[in-house]
Amino acid sequence: MGAEQPETIAAIVAAHRAGTMTPAETIARTYQRIRDYNDPAVFISLREEKDAIAEADRLAARADATSLALYGVPVAVKDNIDALGFPTTAACPAFSYTPTHDSTAVERLRAAGAIIVGKTNLDQFATGLVGVRSPYGIPRNAIREDLIPGGSSSGSATAVGAGLVPLSLGTDTAGSGRVPAMLNNIVGLKPSLGMISTAGLVPACRTLDCISVFALTVDDAALALSVMAGPDQADPFSRDRPLGPLTQFPANLRLGVPRNGQLIFFGDKKAEAGYADALKRWTALGADLVEFDLEPFYETARLLYEGPWVAERYLVIKNLLASAPDAIHSVTREITAAGARLTAAETFSALYRLQGLRKIAERTFANIDALVLPTAPTAYTTAQVLANPVELNSRLGTYTNFVNLLDLCGLAVPASMRSDGVPFGITLLAPAGRDALLASIGRVFHAATKLSVGAKGVAQPALAALPAGGGDDIPIAVVGAHLSGMALNGELKALDAKLIETSKTAPDYKLYALKTTPPKPGMLRVEAGKGAAIELEIWSLSAAAFGKFVSAIPAPMAIGTVRLADGRGVKGFLVEPEVLGEARDITEYGGWRKFMAETA
CATH class of the missing domain: 3.90.1300.10 (Amidase signature (AS) domain)
Structure with missing residues (x-):
């Protein structure tokens, strides 16, 4: 290697x-x-x-x-x-x-x-x-x-x-x-x-x-x-x-x-x-x-095998323990079989103590x-x-x-x-x-x-750069009228939002043109791999500004977790599926900006 x-x-x-x-x-x-x-x-x-x-x-x-x-x-x-x-x-x-x-x-x-x-x-x-x-x-x-x-x-x-x-x-x-x-x-x-x-x-x-x-x-x-x-x-x-x-x-x-x-x-x-x-x-x-x-963490640790959670392990293999105990490793069998002897009273007693430790x-x-x-x-x-x-x-x-x-x-x-x-x-x-x-x-x-990774002496790669941002800044993904240059982008700028990056969703979404004024799209998450990668922008807002922005979002729009093409999850715009009956499916365009440019 x-x-x-x-x-x-x-x-x-x-x-x-x-x-x-x-x-x-x-x-x-x-x-x-x-x-x-x-x-x-x-x-x-x-x-x-x-x-x-x-x-x-x-x-x-x-x-x-x-x-x-x-x-x-x-x-x-x-x-x-x-x-x-x-x-x-x-x-x-x-x-x-x-x-x-x-x-x-x-x-x-x-x-x-x-x-x-x-x-x-x-x-x-x-x-x-x-x-x-x-x-x-x-x-x-x-x-x-x-x-x-x-x-x-x-x-x-x-x-x-x-x-x-x-x-x-x-x-x-x-x-x-x-x-x-x-x-x-x-x-x-x-x-x-x-x-x-x-x-x-x-x-x-x-x-x-x-x-x-x-x-x-x-x-x-x-x-x-x-x-x-x-x-x-x-x-x-x-x-x-x-x-x-x-x-x-x-x-x-x-x-x-x-x-x-x-x-x-x-x-x-x-x-x-x-x-x-x-x-x-x-x-x-x-x-x-x-x-x-x-010490309280040590006490919690002792609960795991000395307390009733062993009974959870017993539940998984109790039938096998009864029918073919020799099929189970001897140490595993010894540990797990103890779960059958625990009482409900012991379980609740341990749960009460755990809550105190939490x-x-x-x-x-x-x-x-x-x-x-x-x-x-x-x-x-x-x-x-x-x-x-x-x-x-x-x-x-x-x-x-x-x-x-x-x-x-x-x-x-x-x-x-x-x-x-x-x-x-x-x-x-x-x-x-x-x-x-x-x-x-x-x-x-x-x-x-500066350790090598794994066992073969391969050097660690240089750390990838991360976007700069304030300690309490919250990113939000926008896919439609809040994009740069679009009708509602001023709402973000008025809250001193900063554009962090352009990206795409994972191929798990569909995009619809809604009948709203001004025109807006609605993005719906579908089964993994059954949609398309939709273009978006990620903006950064302070925590206070994020709260103001989200509280002003009208139905049928909603804020949920949007999965990006690189696997990250970020808060962003989604749509309530009940309003899509009369909406036009524009997923094939791959994004709102392209749809607007080609249908203007």
């Missing part, structure tokens, strides 16, 4: 758009790397190469291909997430089934131009942080072969760390999207709960599960998240939480660090030193470090933007974990088990490479909805480490 080749998502998409590399060539390269890496434990099922290349050729022939955010990007999917054409096993052959359609997350990746190449190995039923609890073998750690790969998303993390694919999906209930990221020197993004639909995911703890992202850079991970984020009627736990744009590194950033004596490293002095060095780097970047009390967490974040913690307190070899599977696994969850219980978002970022060749990483944590903040600061920290 040479540094001159496009390795990141951004570089691969740029190469495809420029024509210097075709999607078919990228897919062929992926399969060659899989053969060269020669670890059958990474993938549980792998697509036929010729079929993937044929899909890449069909994709390249599409007229809108270059507008797709993930144009021709090869992706691996953890094998507890449904992907059409592959069985879903959850790393248990007796549980295996064949899905009839994609999970929502995979469907959105495909609509953005991604090509799914295979399903990856995991700790069975996503129960574990170690990556050694699977009948399909133990994936090799991409950095140091004697280390555990980390779990439960073991195959997904090693596939990215080894350079087999630039993007993979994991899941994260107790840290499965973060611990393996650290151990393979890659980025692990754990979004806010409900941000990515879990429709088509085999649950671990249904109230806490989320689909996570592994990538080589924070920008790549954020792009993938923005493509998948969005509400879904098929998932009752789904929430409307678009990522929003990344911003410049904020002034006066306040990062929480535990009080003296509260950190736990289990005697690992190199990990302790790695964390201290990371804090120095944050200070050099301009962050203020603020001490907070970590209030404490809220107060903690009242004057802190994010926490910065070690991703894991130490690292273990495969031999060590096999000899002591439960205790060592528990240790790895020291800084991860409380996160979803407290409804936090997280971003695991490489911090350093220790002298013994073990990767060390830190995780940023913040209340749900601050995903864009974590990405905005995490990308700068990762760049400052």
Whole structure:
């Protein structure tokens, strides 16, 4: 894997758009790397190469291909997430089934131009942080072969760390999207709960599960998240939480660090030193470090496996436990079976305590933007974990088990490479909805480490420039009469709005000419890939001006989340579908400006 080749998502998409590399060539390269890496434990099922290349050729022939955010990007999917054409096993052959359609997350990746190449190995039923609890073998750690790969998303993390694919999906209930990221020197993004639909995911703890992202850079991970984020009627736990744009590194950033004596490293002095060095780097970047009390977070973490949430794991496999218990990994069986013994009284008691701990967490974040913690307190070899599977696994969850219980978002970022060749990483944590903040600061920290990405010594790309803007500025996408030079553009200028950029939507929209005065279009979101890319402009307003502007918008116009061609989500104009009966479909024009010019 040479540094001159496009390795990141951004570089691969740029190469495809420029024509210097075709999607078919990228897919062929992926399969060659899989053969060269020669670890059958990474993938549980792998697509036929010729079929993937044929899909890449069909994709390249599409007229809108270059507008797709993930144009021709090869992706691996953890094998507890449904992907059409592959069985879903959850790393248990007796549980295996064949899905009839994609999970929502995979469907959105495909609509953005991604090509799914295979399903990856995991700790069975996503129960574990170690990556050694699977009948399909133990994936090799991409950095140091004697280390555990980390779990439960073991195959997904090693596939990215080894350079087999630039993007993979994991899941994260107790840290499965973060611990393996650290151990393979890659980025692990754990979004806010409900941000990515879990429709088509085999649950671990249904109230806490989320689909996570592994990538080589924070920008790549954020792009993938923005493509998948969005509400879904098929998932009752789904929430409307678009990522929003990344911003410049904020002034006066306040990062929480535990009080003296509260950190736990289990005697690992190199990990302790790695964390201290990371804090120095944050200070050099301009962050203020603020001490907070970590003990309530530890208490929350203990609730995850000592409390009633184990019963959620039991619900998933109770029939299999009853009919074929030997089909379940012995450690997984031991952990999960305990869920059958919990009472309703114990459940409510734990819920009451959790609510109290959530209030404490809220107060903690009242004057802190994010926490910065070690991703894991130490690292273990495969031999060590096999000899002591439960205790060592528990240790790895020291800084991860409380996160979803407290409804936090997280971003695991490489911090350093220790002298013994073990990767060390830190995780940023913040209340749900601050995903864009974590990405905005995490990308700068990762760049400052000057670490190579993954396992092959590939240098980090230069950070992409971000639009300048005020700290409280809010972007808004306009598609019609508010465009530059159009009838209502003066309303934006009167509020001191600034034009940030011109762009297009994802190919998920239709445009209609409404019977209004002055003439205006209405943009309607349709099924992913079933519409067209509509031209738009993005303007920036202060928070106060944004409120004034939105409050004056008349029906049938509405403000919703508009998905852009590059995968970002931004607030913008949409239309209520009830008024479109007599409206003219002008989608073929690709935008209001062209329609007005050609019909004037």
